[in-house]
Amino acid sequence: MTAPPRPTIALAALALTGLAACAPTIHVKVDPITIYAKLDANVRLSLDADVKALIQKNPNLF
Template sequence: MTRHHTRTRTRLALLGLVAAVGLGACTPTVRLQVDPIQIYAKLDADVRVRLDKELQDLLIENPNLF
């Protein structure tokens, strides 16, 4: 092989290496962003009744609590 062919092959190999490194650095990134969801909930009257009943039972069991 001549000296010219060796230089050309070396340059092509170097160009291929640079291209491979450049393409390897471009890995895709996936980002998922979820906006906060606002939930408005209304307490049911049944929940309050149950809590009131539990409080009354607690006060009956421990009259000196307050």
């Protein structure tokens, strides 16, 4: 059995390289998300009261 001629090997290598270059590519586009948050004084006062109560119940927390 004889080895295939060199042009055949080069052509096969070129064909395989071309197939590898055609691999599918997936692009995902994600739009930015805008979040609006509004805190008013009532929420902060409620949290302050909750924290004060927690500290009174557990004075060794901090």
